[in-house]
Amino acid sequence: MLVATRKGAWLFQGDATRRTWRVDGPHFLGHIVSHLVLDPRDRRTLLAAAKTGHLGPTVFRSTDLGRTWTEAARPPAFPKAPEGETGRVVDHTFWLTPGHASEPGVWYAGTSPQGLFRSGDGGATWEPVSGFNDHPQYWTWTGGPQGGTPDGPKLHSVIVDPRDPAHLYLGMSSGGVHESLDRGRTWTPIVKGLEVVEGFDPATLSFHDPHCVRLCPANPDRLYQQNHCGIYRLDRPSTEWVRIGRNMPKRVGDIGFPMVVHPRDPDTAWVFPMDGTTVWPRTSPDGKASAYVTRDGGRSWRRLDGGLPRQQAWWTVKRQAMSADAGDPVGLYLGTTGGELWSSRDEGERWSCVARHLPEIYAVEAAQR
Amino acid sequence: MKVLIPTPLRSYTREREVEASGPTLAAVLADLDRRYPGIRFRMVDEQDRMRPHVRFFVNGEQVFELSRSLTPTDEVQIVQALSGG
Numbered sequence: 025m026l027v028a029t030r031k032g033a034w035l036f037q038g039d040a041t042r043r044t045w046r047v048d049g050p051h052f053l054g055h056i057v058s059h060l061v062l063d064p065r066d067r068r069t070l071l072a073a074a075k076t077g078h079l080g081p082t083v084f085r086s087t088d089l090g091r092t093w094t095e096a097a098r099p100p101a102f103p104k105a106p107e108g109e110t111g112r113v114v115d116h117t118f119w120l121t122p123g124h125a126s127e128p129g130v131w132y133a134g135t136s137p138q139g140l141f142r143s144g145d146g147g148a149t150w151e152p153v154s155g156f157n158d159h160p161q162y163w164t165w166t167g168g169p170q171g172g173t174p175d176g177p178k179l180h181s182v183i184v185d186p187r188d189p190a191h192l193y194l195g196m197s198s199g200g201v202h203e204s205l206d207r208g209r210t211w212t213p214i215v216k217g218l219e220v221v222e223g224f225d226p227a228t229l230s231f232h233d234p235h236c237v238r239l240c241p242a243n244p245d246r247l248y249q250q251n252h253c254g255i256y257r258l259d260r261p262s263t264e265w266v267r268i269g270r271n272m273p274k275r276v277g278d279i280g281f282p283m284v285v286h287p288r289d290p291d292t293a294w295v296f297p298m299d300g301t302t303v304w305p306r307t308s309p310d311g312k313a314s315a316y317v318t319r320d321g322g323r324s325w326r327r328l329d330g331g332l333p334r335q336q337a338w339w340t341v342k343r344q345a346m347s348a349d350a351g352d353p354v355g356l357y358l359g360t361t362g363g364e365l366w367s368s369r370d371e372g373e374r375w376s377c378v379a380r381h382l383p384e385i386y387a388v389e390a391a392q393r
Numbered sequence: 394m395k396v397l398i399p400t401p402l403r404s405y406t407r408e409r410e411v412e413a414s415g416p417t418l419a420a421v422l423a424d425l426d427r428r429y430p431g432i433r434f435r436m437v438d439e440q441d442r443m444r445p446h447v448r449f450f451v452n453g454e455q456v457f458e459l460s461r462s463l464t465p466t467d468e469v470q471i472v473q474a475l476s477g478g
Binding site for chain 2: 076077078079080082095096097099101102103104105110111112113114
């Protein structure tokens with residue numbers, strides 16, 4: 025488990041049974057680490073997106089599973105604006121995605137404010153993806169500098185189609201879901217069927233707030249999405265999302281951050297609902313923590329709270345902080361805003377706490393060496 | 394000239410006090426980055442603006458412009474702003 029937190033990063037190495045875990049860390053103690061990702065193509069290279077409260081953002085890279093780290097020679101950064109114009113500044117790199125299996129060394133990064141960046145050398149140097157960042161509709165989609173989440177508008181959920189390295193998806197909070205068929209040169213929004221906050225016009229892209237979008241490895245034509253306004257499924261070539269979260273229990277609702285898909289079954293997906301009522305507490309609904317699973321593509325949902333606290337659990341799980349491994353049965357992993365790390369060896373039926381007292385957890389990635 | 398490095402940036406220099414040269418603060422920071430790659434971007438953003446929570450002092454006086462002229466006898470001090478409580 026690769027754990028990124030508000031105060032550093034940790035690696036938890038499990039045994040073959042996924043019962044016991046050896047902790048390695050902290051790495052970058054005191055750094056705000058938004059994402060820590062292993063390259064599945066070589067199973068040795070780690071990238072960490074980091075900054076501190078005072079210092080600017082950077083990307084650290086390790087080619088020996090975290091024993092040694094080097095800093096990117098050119099981290100993600102917007103181009104210098106012409107004299108007299110106000111240029112954009114990367115506040116932090118928020119999301120990291122390894123490129124296609126056929127393109128070793130290629131990575132994508134999403135930043136706050138919204139920017140898409142690409143590295144062709146394993147994360148050492150990064151270039152802006154101009155086709156997105158300088159798109160004529162960029163400011164219309166993102167809503168300008170004031171748009172986005174309380175800790176900064178974000179570009180996330182960068183997805184590379186496993187069948188085609190030129191086929192990309194991304195999400196923006198705010199700004200909607202977008203697709204490119206030509207490696208990022210041109211982009212088309214895919215927001216039909218998605219709802220926005222009551223009283224606003226869904227035709228306006230900047231009102232759209234996908235929280236997390238995932239593509240099913242077993243059926244790359246199927247995507248699931250946890251949105252600010254519900255849980256959705258999209259089956260390509262359709263471009264219309266279906267709100268499958270309507271089938272969640274009413275008292276729980278279908279608001280949350282993470283979305284997790286099954287490695288082999290496109291009908292199975294998991295969410296971790298949070299309270300999106302009144303002032304949006306962003307805690308477990310009624311203080312009762314639980315994941316939910318669908319086994320039929322979203323037609324029905326089942327509560328998975330075995331082992332999780334049944335009351336007074338006033339935390340939630342952020343959008344990168346829940347993931348699945350490729351085991352059979354699938355192992356699930358989640359990190360909480362309260363600094364607890366939980367795992368399940370049986371697809372969410374029973375949860376155990378692996379670590380407590382970590383800083384606020386931003387990301388948990390299951391990775392296989 | 395002498396440049397004093399705050400603790401958050403000593404992972405780059407390993408020293409509290411280093412040497413760098415240049416006729417302006419911008420040039421001194423560029424020289425620092427040649428000696429310690431990556432250090433400048435942690436202090437100055439891609440639009441060449443000082444980051445909000447990093448402060449620069451020359452001979453004890455705060456400097457607000459990277460174009461500020463310097464002489465070889467000046468002492469540059471980089472500090473982390475007291476903005477974290």
